[in-house]
Amino acid sequence: MTCRTTAIGLALAASLLAAPAFAGVIGTNVPAQPITAERIAQLPAAQQPAWKAYLERSIAQGKADRAALAAELKPGEVAPPPPPTGHGDGGMPLDKDAAWYGSPEARHVADVIVSFQTPAGGWSKNQDRTGAPRLPGQPWASDNNSKHLSEADFDAARDPKWGYVGTLDNNATITEMRFLAKVSRQTPGQDGDVYRQSFLKGVRYLLDAQFPNGGWPQVWPLQGGYHDAITYNDNAVSEAAYLLTEVSEAKPDFAFVPADVRAKAGAAARKGREVIVASQIRVNGKPTIWGQQADPFTLAPVAGRNFEPAALSTGESADLLFYLMQLPDPTPAEVAAVHAGVAWMKRAAIMGWEWTGKGDPDGRHLIEKPGAGPIWSRYYSVDGRPVFGERDKTLRDNANELSRERRDGYSWYGSQPSKIIRLYETGWAKRHPET
Template sequence: MRKTTILMLLACAVQGAAMAAVVGHMSPAEPLTVERIRTLPQAQQAPWFTYLARSRAQMEEDKATLAAERGDQPAPPPPPIGHAGTGMPLRKPAAWYAKPEARRVADTILSFQTPAGGWGKNADRTGPPRARGQNYVGDENWSYVGTIDNDATITELRFLARVQAQQPGAAGDAYRASFVKGVRYLLRAQYPNGGFPQVYPLQGGYHDAVTINDDAMVNVVTLLSEVARRQDDYAFVPANVADAARDAVGRSVNAILMAQVTAGGVLTGWAQQYDELTLAPAGARNFEPIALSSSESAKLLAFLMTIPDPSPEVIRSIRASAAWLERVAVRDVVWTGKSPDKGRMLIPGPGAGPLWSRYYDIATMKPIFGDRDRSIHDDVNEISLERRNGYGWYGTWPQEALARYAAWSRAHP
């Protein structure tokens, strides 16, 4: 019987491969522009025009500050590139953050804070402080100069908060001032509808979209929630900044609820990115199509369950997203490791699972997969080897959130 089952699964896999198809092409997200704002109802336009003007002015100030530092001298080499969070551990014992090693990292962080108040991504903060005239990011392109992508800005702020807690006197004032500046940067970056762009000041392209991808917005809102409580590492935050953070969290929760996708009359999960003006699901990079995302939905579910005294709307959202994640789980298949010849593959695996596809088509709720050429496929085994190996198409991301949901649902019958 087991042999028959395996043969049937293999036959289905072969048949599925034969029927695999390109089911669409990814449309890139649109940037925020004056022309697009003018398509909004008249009563909604003013806050967006103000936001766009402020963003443009801030970018001009950031660039002018760097140019003034350089004068007519050659630019120093860009700083070293690292991975997300390089040199900024957040789980050390509290006493470690009083050591010279931690303070050196904090001083380097201070030196790379942009005039706007944010930080670039993928930086090695164990290196030397920023030299006068040196770029804020690890290349000479004006790209990601202030971003929440890859945990940037949030990690720097959390690290500064930990260090300042061990420097209660004047020695910690610079860290506290930098932290407050960084929080105000996040507050200014927030869109009028409560969402957050990936890059601020706005960079254009898909970076302007409201970015749920890689937990960017969740990381911001989680930090702001902690800042609003003014406890532990954040007890020093001025009351007015904490109040502003609390208001920003409320607007973000409202945006999250508005962005949750209804398909076929049923509330489901969330996409990775959303159009900044309409909150309609949007594409991101060429291989990241408009779709529901299990990973990002799981993170949003986990965040919403942390809200004390949730409203009926939040409770409804939590229950719906958990039910959707349960429905779209995939079983009896295995997502293989990287082999030199075939790369990662989805193959039959009787009894295996659950797994979740990263993306689900909003209309059909079937897994879909993107490639570098913007093509969208219904079979992960049909996309290019480079993309199969280079992206997390299947995973177990929702398991932890669903386990927490089981306990949460008992407390919220």
């Protein structure tokens, strides 16, 4: 695709680092477009059948999920309240000694995981899996509605009572699957069959949720808005591809997976790798890094929440570069993508400035500090200038002008690319020289 830069045509004034006196509002964030029949009808004819089938599958599965939940209750019976909201990967450690996964404690977590698996095969997010198993008629998802919604908010759910059912956001679904595989390996025979069957259902979920071009959305069945975009946030695409690669290779935790499923998993993982390379943003014909999420059809970067612009995103790009650098068999295109991405990161490094003030009365802010750095802005425009967003959708070129809530509530600067550059310079580049 050659049009990926057009979606980040942000008309920026001078950046903070270049000319603080001219800092201010530089634009307004625009929402990502969902996958619809109307958009599919505008695609080249050869691409339309696969996307039509995909959308139909999503719609049908969404209806099936809702019907299955309703069928669990008798007429007039009141549904139990949603499960309490937890955080991240609550209760599902993946770094314990192998024997622990055969313990009653681990088996309980696995039983809870199985109980919250949706009919589609995925899981929702932000739940503590050490709690009670799901009750009949109880929603699969917690209350995931934002507490900061404004009018026409990008994060507003189409159905407030039905959000993130299921999702790859916040490492959901992937973590549940990996935990189940570890428990099943320590639970041979019939006692472990329930965990193995749940894992296989999860694999089918990943295969069903994958776009025809190899990407994965944040939520499937589709939820609309930016959730329908190819999601690099929280490593959704790379973690799905990595897990499916391990499944295809029959790694010890996944040795029970049938050969035909392993073959499908391997093919899906390869498509995931291909879309990563294809969606690397090009500026003036030269590859740079990636957006936080990409339009499923054009592969152009698109906005996320109100304050997350369609821009080059260093955090997600660092994760993607790390994933590509771990591949044992990178293609020439993947090697070239890494070289280009690291080169861009080096050029974008900010020296002599520090993002500081956590817990201070005035909140976080950027200050000039000799010898500090390197740090990177979370987002950059196509011309390499930092860009920041507010909840009111305004885009700014000065993080210090953001509201206190947004300065303290988001990682506008970070040093994550430093690790990638070190890995690149201390070994990877030597093993994979530029051609």
